[in-house]
Amino acid sequence: MPERKPRKDAVRNRAAVLAAADALFAGCERPEAVTMADIAEAAGVGKATLFRAFGDRTGLIRALFETRLEPVRAAVEEGEPPLGPAAPPLERVPALLDAVLCLKLDNRHLALALEGTGGDSPYLAPHYAKWHHTLRELLAQVPGLTDSGFTAHVLLAATRADLVEHLVGQEGTGRERARAQLAAFTTRFLEPGSAGRSTGPADGGTPASG
Known part of the structure; x- marks a missing residue:
């Protein structure tokens, strides 16, 4: 049985x-x-239309953020270097973090709303799991980096929506300044001998003799 296409009015709504x-x-x-009633009124539709289309x-919020996220996801999965898959990890990691930061900067309040939908934990939001997995896989390819999973959490913390809102909204940090700060932090973190890189055994201890 062929899949039914959404009605034109449903697509418009x-x-x-x-x-x-x-x-x-x-x-x-x-x-x-921002409530569902506010959105329904602004869109010129009934609240029931919102609940039928999006559930709650x-x-x-997730559907709206997905529309903002899709170009970034496409660039990461299919795009050109430094963000695309052909670039080496040490180029892709800063490029990925910059892309996530720009997404948050361009959608500050939407990102805040989204990060508040994961049971009061941004780490439970679906988009976070996607970014963490991608970043962890890249970091696992960096020689000397001992814990790619934890490192991915640390680096992504620098792009959290509440931090972005504080820097931009409260401290008045400009867009390019915020990007430069993140790039400098990421570069330092990934340098050999930094806190994020091991110069000894994988467990950070002293090799056992004999």
């Missing part, structure tokens, strides 16, 4: 809802203040 939600999150002071507020 979905696009209108995502556009309305995008505008509301971009213009709000606090992302938690979390589903809507």
